[in-house]
Amino acid sequence: MSSLNKSLLIPLGIFIVLVVILAGGFGLKDPHFLPSQLIDQQFPDFALSELNDPSRELTADDMRGQVALVNVWATWCPNCLVEHPELLRISRDEGVPLYGINYNDDPFKARQWLVRHNNPFQFNIVDNKGKLGIELGVYGAPETFIVDANGVIRYRHVGPVSRRTWEETLGPIIELLETNPDGIKG
Amino acid sequence: MIAELGHFSLILALGLGVCLAVLPSIGVYRRHEGLMRLAGSLSAGLFVFLLISFSCLAYAFWDDDFSVAYVARNSNSALPLQFKLSAIWGAHEGSFLLWTLIMGGWTFAVSVFSGGLSVDMRARVLAIMGALSIGFMLFILLTSNPFDRILPVFPADGADLNPLLQDFGLIVHPPMLYMGYVGFAVPFAFAIATLTTGRLDAAWARWSRPWTNVAWAFLTVGITLGSWWAYYELGWGGWWFWDAVENASFMPWLIGTALIHSLAATEKRGVFKSWTVLLAIFAFSFSLLGAFLVRSGVLTSVHAFAVDPERGMFILAFLVLVIGGSLTLYAIKVSGIKSEAGFDWTARETMILANNLLLVTAAGAVLLGTLYPLIYEALTDGKKISVGPPYFNAVFVPLMLLLFAIMAVSPASRWKKTPRETLRRQFPALIGSLIVVASLVLAFATEVSVAVILIDTLALWIVANLVRDLWSKVANKVAKLPALFQQTMSYYGMLLGHLGIAVTIAGVCTTVYYTEEKDLRMAAGDVAELAGYEFRLNAMRQIKGPNYVADQGEVEVFQEGRSVVKLYPEKRFYAVSKNVMTEADIDPTLFRDLFVALGEPVGDDAWAVRIHYKPFVRWIWFGGLLIALGGFCTVLDRRYRAVKRSRQAAVTLGVAA
Numbered sequence: 001m002s003s004l005n006k007s008l009l010i011p012l013g014i015f016i017v018l019v020v021i022l023a024g025g026f027g028l029k030d031p032h033f034l035p036s037q038l039i040d041q042q043f044p045d046f047a048l049s050e051l052n053d054p055s056r057e058l059t060a061d062d063m064r065g066q067v068a069l070v071n072v073w074a075t076w077c078p079n080c081l082v083e084h085p086e087l088l089r090i091s092r093d094e095g096v097p098l099y100g101i102n103y104n105d106d107p108f109k110a111r112q113w114l115v116r117h118n119n120p121f122q123f124n125i126v127d128n129k130g131k132l133g134i135e136l137g138v139y140g141a142p143e144t145f146i147v148d149a150n151g152v153i154r155y156r157h158v159g160p161v162s163r164r165t166w167e168e169t170l171g172p173i174i175e176l177l178e179t180n181p182d183g184i185k186g
Numbered sequence: 187m188i189a190e191l192g193h194f195s196l197i198l199a200l201g202l203g204v205c206l207a208v209l210p211s212i213g214v215y216r217r218h219e220g221l222m223r224l225a226g227s228l229s230a231g232l233f234v235f236l237l238i239s240f241s242c243l244a245y246a247f248w249d250d251d252f253s254v255a256y257v258a259r260n261s262n263s264a265l266p267l268q269f270k271l272s273a274i275w276g277a278h279e280g281s282f283l284l285w286t287l288i289m290g291g292w293t294f295a296v297s298v299f300s301g302g303l304s305v306d307m308r309a310r311v312l313a314i315m316g317a318l319s320i321g322f323m324l325f326i327l328l329t330s331n332p333f334d335r336i337l338p339v340f341p342a343d344g345a346d347l348n349p350l351l352q353d354f355g356l357i358v359h360p361p362m363l364y365m366g367y368v369g370f371a372v373p374f375a376f377a378i379a380t381l382t383t384g385r386l387d388a389a390w391a392r393w394s395r396p397w398t399n400v401a402w403a404f405l406t407v408g409i410t411l412g413s414w415w416a417y418y419e420l421g422w423g424g425w426w427f428w429d430a431v432e433n434a435s436f437m438p439w440l441i442g443t444a445l446i447h448s449l450a451a452t453e454k455r456g457v458f459k460s461w462t463v464l465l466a467i468f469a470f471s472f473s474l475l476g477a478f479l480v481r482s483g484v485l486t487s488v489h490a491f492a493v494d495p496e497r498g499m500f501i502l503a504f505l506v507l508v509i510g511g512s513l514t515l516y517a518i519k520v521s522g523i524k525s526e527a528g529f530d531w532t533a534r535e536t537m538i539l540a541n542n543l544l545l546v547t548a549a550g551a552v553l554l555g556t557l558y559p560l561i562y563e564a565l566t567d568g569k570k571i572s573v574g575p576p577y578f579n580a581v582f583v584p585l586m587l588l589l590f591a592i593m594a595v596s597p598a599s600r601w602k603k604t605p606r607e608t609l610r611r612q613f614p615a616l617i618g619s620l621i622v623v624a625s626l627v628l629a630f631a632t633e634v635s636v637a638v639i640l641i642d643t644l645a646l647w648i649v650a651n652l653v654r655d656l657w658s659k660v661a662n663k664v665a666k667l668p669a670l671f672q673q674t675m676s677y678y679g680m681l682l683g684h685l686g687i688a689v690t691i692a693g694v695c696t697t698v699y700y701t702e703e704k705d706l707r708m709a710a711g712d713v714a715e716l717a718g719y720e721f722r723l724n725a726m727r728q729i730k731g732p733n734y735v736a737d738q739g740e741v742e743v744f745q746e747g748r749s750v751v752k753l754y755p756e757k758r759f760y761a762v763s764k765n766v767m768t769e770a771d772i773d774p775t776l777f778r779d780l781f782v783a784l785g786e787p788v789g790d791d792a793w794a795v796r797i798h799y800k801p802f803v804r805w806i807w808f809g810g811l812l813i814a815l816g817g818f819c820t821v822l823d824r825r826y827r828a829v830k831r832s833r834q835a836a837v838t839l840g841v842a843a
Contacts, residue, residue, distance in 0.1 A: 005521045011464060012513040015471075019506055021560055022478070075766070108705070108794060109768065112786025116759075116766055129574070134559075 043070075043151045044135035051102055051110055051124035058125050060151055067177045068097040069170065070145040071121070071161075072133060074105040075113040077141040083160035084117055090166060091120035096174055100124040103133045103141050146170065148177050189254045192242025193333040196283075199235035199290070200323040202228055206293075206316030210309035222309035226297045229312050232319060233294035236287045240274075243283060243332055247274055253340035256280060256332040262346035262762050264733040272357040273347040278481060278497075279332035281360055285477075286322040288361070288368045293319065296372055296397070303393060310379035311372075318371055321504045329497045346733070346762035355415030363408030363435055367473035369401020370438060373445065374470035377463045378512055381519045386459050391452040394466065396821040398449060399679070402442040403817025409435050410810030418772055423703065423781050423798045425806060428578040433556045434476030437549045441469045444545035446817075451538045455601055457527050458539070460520040465542070467516060471509045472549070478505055479556070530603035537596040544589045551581040587644065590691060593684060594647040597655045612651055619646035631700060632717075641695040648688040652681050679820035686812030693805025702799040705785070709792040717799035719780060720744040724752075726793065734758040736769070739793065741782045743773065750780075755795075757784045779803045 043060050050056040063070065071087060073080040091098045100121035102110045107126050114124075127133050136145070146155040155173050157165060206228040213221025243256075247270045252258040260273045260280070275281040293315040300308045326332070350356075373394040380390040412435065417425040426432065445465040452462040478501040529535040555577050595612045598604070623642045627634055656673075663669035706714050708723040715721075724740040736758040743750045756769040770783040778801045785794030 005517075008460075008517040008520050011467075012510065012517055015509055015513055018557075019502070019510070021557060022502055022505075024560070081765075108785045108796065109766075112757075112794075113766060115786055 039153060039156070041153055043145075043147050043153055044132065046125070046127075046132045046135075048125050048127060048132060051100070051107060051114070051126050054107075054126070056123075058123060062123070063099055063147055064149065064151045066097055066149055067174050068099055068147050069174075070099045070101060070147055072101045072103045072136070072138050072141050072143040072145075074103045074141045075109045076105065079160045080142045081117065083142055083162065084120070086161050086163055086166065087120040088118055089163075090161075091122075094166075094171070097122050101127050101132060101136075103127050103138060104130040144170070146173055146177070188242050188245050188249070189251065189333045189335065192239045192246070193331065195235045195239035195242065196323060196327060196333075199232055199239060200320065200327065202232045202235060203316050203319040203323055206232055207313050207320055210313045210316075214306055214309050214313075219305060222305050225309045225312035225316075228316065229290075229293045229297035232316065233290040236290040240283055240287045243274055243280060244271060246333075247271060250344070252342070252344050253335050253337060254332075255334045255336045258336060258341050258344045260344065260347050262344040262733065264762065265344075265347060265352070266732050268357060269347055269352045272351070275360045276347050276351050276356070279326070279330040281364075282322070282326055282330055282481075283332055284361065285364045285368060286319065286326060288364045289315070289319050289322055289371060292369055292372055292401075296375075307379060307383070307393075310382060311375045314375040314378050315371060318375070318508070321508070325497070325500055325504070329500050343762070346760065349734070349758065349760045349765045349767040350419060353415065353419050355411055355419060359408060359411040359415055362404050362411060366401050366403075366405020366408050366442075367435075367438060367476065369397065369404055370442060370466075370470040370473050372397040372401060373449075373466040374512070377466035378515065381463065381512075381515050384519060386463065386520065388453055388456045388459070391449045391459075391462060395446070395449050395453060396823075396826055398442070398446055398466075398469075399817045399820045402439070402446055403814040405435070405439050405442060406810060406814040406817060409439055410807050410814065413810070414807045417803070418770055423701075423770075423783070423796075423800065425697075425803065428555070428575045430556050431480050433552050434479045437552050437556075438469055438472040438476060440545050440549040440552070441465060441472050444542045444549075445469050447538045447541050451535055455527050455529070455535060457529065457535050458542075460516075461542070463520065464516060465546075467509070467512045468546075471505075471512075472553075474501070474505055474508065477501060527602075529601070532599070532604040532606065532609055534596065534599040534601050534604065537592050537599055540592050541589060541596075544585050544592075548582055548585045548589075551585070552578065555581070587641070590641075590644045590648060590687075593687065594644065594651050597652055597680065597684065598658070611654075615650035615654065616643070616647045619643045619650055622646060635699050638695055638699045642692050645688040645691040645695075648684060648691075652684055652688075656681065674825075675823040676820045676825075679816045679818075679823075681816070682819055683813050683816030686809045686814075686816060688809070689805050689812055690809030693802045693807075693809055696802035697800055697806065700801045701803075704797050706795050706797065707788050707792050708795045709790065712792075714795075714797060716797050718745065719750070719799065721780075721782065721795075721797050723793075723795065726791070729756070731758065733762065734760045734767075737784065737787075737793075739782075739784055739795070741771070741795075743780055753780070753782045755782045755784045757786075774804055776804060777801060 043063060045060050047057055047059050050058055069090065087098060090096060098121050100123070102124050105128055107128055110124070110126075114121075125132065136143075142160055144157040144161050145153055148154050154177060155170070157170065161170065206225060209228070210222050210225040213219070213224070245251075246254045246257050247261050248267070250257070250261065250263045250270075252261075256277070256279050260276045261270050265273065273280075275284045293312060296315065297308070297312055300311075303311070376390050376394040376397075380386055409432075412432070413425045416427070417423065445462070445468075448458050448462045448465050451457050452459055478498065481497055481501060527535075558577075594616070595609065598608055598612055600608070620639070620643045623646055624639050627639055627642075631638070656670075659673060660666045660669040702717045704714060704716055706712075708714065710723055710725050713720050713722045720743065722742045722744065724742050726737060726739050729736050729738045736756040738754050738756045741753045741755065743753065751773040753771040753773060755771040758767040758769055759765075760767065768783050768785075770781055772782075773780040778799060781798035781800060783796045785796060788794050
């Protein structure tokens, strides 16, 4: 094959680069864990409107002061409906503030969804362009973050929250953070 | 039992697939004609067992067999029958079984309609298709088996099909789309088979053309249906979102469009031989890449299937094997081949080259936009961004405008060299189109937009030149009507395809610039005004469907005091899956759609209501169907039947001798 024309290798070269990107894009990351660099980082800055009161602008400061749960949800996400009863229970029984991020959704539909299924959230951040979700590294809905009193992300849960998730993970972490704010890392 | 039978058939089909990939190849290698001829019956067997397997899954849905996990997740006893059956491809596992069945169908079709092929070539092509089927079947059996049972305790009833998918659009959209995706495996197999022979001549282009045109036409129908479905079913009035999944179907379409043009040049003039092979590889590669993007969870999208890294890894490995392998083969085998025929810059070859460059650039730009979030994340150590419609529109639209200008001039062009005089004659129609479009816009449009005038002028210019070209072919004939019938179906296919593009351009551009919409709060008796129409909410009522209950509004639309239509938008609540769905109601006419969707109740018996006025929106899909019709037309061309006839003649002669 002495006559091999080097330019014919260009498509193959491009393809190899593409494979590296694709493999890097997903082989190296397990979608069920947060990239470690976001843990113990400040919740990203944002300025977005509130779902039921579009005139109100929310920022990261609105989440400070208390350990809180931040839940990413959408009307197009069936699992959000699955976890919804548990979120309602947490907001009713556990005394932890619950904030919603309405992710990549139609605000119009989202408002009705909350009317239909009840609203466990203290407020809902309208992220209909998905920008905040991207900064948070959201892979899809539902995802739930624990944010401490200083607005630092301490834990991320991917997938629906069940009673068991609360009892085994979210509840104990929140309790620990409330009693001893610097007690856990990672 | 039936589900196990389906599973077993699939395993048997895999066995046949392995035989199809291996035995004819040995035959080719050893020049053993008997082994080569096995390819035909093995293809038939492969298809039959895939069909049995698919029918078993269909039976499980029809029979409400909720012990099959896939059925339990995607169906329900209250689901209407047509949706039970379309639920087969409502999620990942079943849709991939459909994909594989279609692969089997194309393989079988090639084995049946391979009249002009030598035994050797037919064996090579079918063996390659068999090898591809192995990958698809292994993928199902190893990672996504739709026949898995939930035993011993299975649910009494199913979780129901996602209401978004309970719709006519979804019954037909995926099969059409897959016919296109998988259909590109045929030109791919022809290209690879030709590379393996080492004789890269124009013959493979002649064999591939009808297959490519049909696959491409199916893909066109699939994309058109998808866009139409998104428009009326998602309830936002949008028809294209530059979503990763849409892009996954659009990239193969762009490459496929380049391919059908480039194949013509290769067949007729023997030019671009190696480039056309590369495009054939690309078209199928983009189809596989689309499958990877949709099913691996690399990119999040509204209509992506469930995230599963294991499946993603499998498809990625398959991609590396198939695409990497074929590109390597390409690099080795194409060396030393030179394009022999020269051509003038006015030649049809030049225009096809420009068409190819623009389309491939466009596909590359879409690919970059789709993958950019991944690249960015890798480069910046985990920062995430998204690329939205602004990027795609900014890159895509200028490329397309250039392409449309070439489209307007090209039908009259000639191979090798177009007379300057012929080229010059293409331009007066541009001035005429500009005048017509500008006066129409000035007369009817609420505001004058230069972009609309520019783009619609291009569309009209394309049409005017098509008409002129057809006229020039019959003008000097005495009998004009018979002369029309003498034109080939390929020529009419081209006319229809280009006409369809022009219709779609006009639709897209006019809709984008002149849509009007309002979000309102309305109670019974309220009237809203939009684009010269008055919308009155007459009443709200509750209705009950087979598997849902709904609030239904009656909205009467008036124009200048006359009642035009009554629309009944619904807000449906599906009891089993607990999903709420907006069912918009639309009054479609040729020149405008009136679109009403219900939002949520906002108290005091009032509802949030969204109304749209969308001019020319139908043209987008009507144009899409015309394009597809053009693609289907080309296979009716006499010369493909002529091949069959001459073969029959040969057979008869053989018998006589």
